[in-house]
């Protein structure tokens with residue numbers, strides 16, 4: 477492990493029960509790099525998704541938990557990890573129990589056999605960062621995708637962020653409903669707007685802090701000639717401007733005043749137009765100094781990887797835990813020079829990295845450096861690259 481890396485934990489064993497394609501899987505791994513290779517539909521991404529459930533939220537596919545229970549199975553599923561940490565071995569488990577008559581299945585979370593209230597508690601043991609192919613269009617797509625991407629960045633360093641974002645969404649829904657159904661009820665509107673302002677400023681401030689830290693780390697570590705160009709980041713939104721220019725209490729007061737003034741406009745629009753729900757994360761290709769969405773497809777991919785690598789370093793620094801990195805179908809899109817650079821960069825993070833790919837030759841250079849695993853429907857075996 478590089479000397480400047482935070483302490484690393486590794487998944488030593490992964491067990492799946494009735495999870496998607498897997499009726500029962502008991503997989504032992506030992507290296508910091510793990511590559512899952514297999515045909516399309518073999519179940520590689522399913523493994524990454526299972527690991528991603530140890531971060532608060534709905535995992536890397538944003539699927540409903542019930543969808544993850546194996547078709548034809550009992551309706552429940554379990555995912556369990558044995559983590560080797562510098563402070564000993566721990567067992568983390570999550571899943572859903574079998575739904576009863578008229579009762580929805582509920583999520584379970586366990587640490588060393590004891591139930592814990594929510595997946596947020598897993599953050600004490602592991603942090604996760606991931607990159608999936610559906611993010612390839614991130615810089616060209618809608619602002620909402622970039623907000624969600626950013627919120628996951630924030631969540632990896634601040635485990636409470638997800639709960640605040642959800643609470644804000646609920647409060648905004650309530651305000652929109654009151655505006656529609658009882659627009660003259662000032663006391664209700666005042667009360668809900670107080671809540672929206674408090675949560676909105678907290679969400680915007682957490683985003684701003686993460687972006688500022690990430691930008692500082694990128695500035696410190698950037699190399700003009702790197703295989704993964706550095707990104708220049710900024711936040712675009714009225715509330716983001718408020719939290720940059722005003723102390724939190726004043727920003728909250730100002731946002732409340734904005735909400736009050738915007739009632740007629742928001743009512744007509746059927747939604748709250750100003751707030752962190754309208755923020756965009758602006759990304760520029762640093763070395764070329766152009767907006768990311770005008771860079772070539774390959775340049776955008778390299779930029780995105782550079783951003784995720786920088787974020788993984790930030791998570792390590794801030795949490796004191798080298799993060800687990802999940803990379804779905806990453807190597808296929810890179811030229812050989814970038815692929816080698818990526819593997820080297822991943823090793824230098826000091827955490828454990830789980831990658832997938834359909835072509836074994838993509839990982840050939842990792843022979844002896846990685847656990848190379850062959851995935852077929854419902855099974856995983858050690859493999860040798862072609």
Ligand SMILES: Nc1ncnc2c1ncn2[C@@H]1O[C@H](COP(=O)(O)OP(=O)(O)OP(=O)(O)O)[C@@H](O)[C@H]1O
Nearest residue numbers: 496497516517518519520521522543544545546547
């Ligand atoms: N709840 C479920 N029960 C059983 N099988 C499922 C369930 N959900 C998804 N699957 C199956 O899992 C398979 C997809 O697995 P996965 O996405 O992990 O494949 P992959 O190896 O990553 O493929 P690719 O290389 O195409 O990305 C599909 O065949 C799908 O039908």
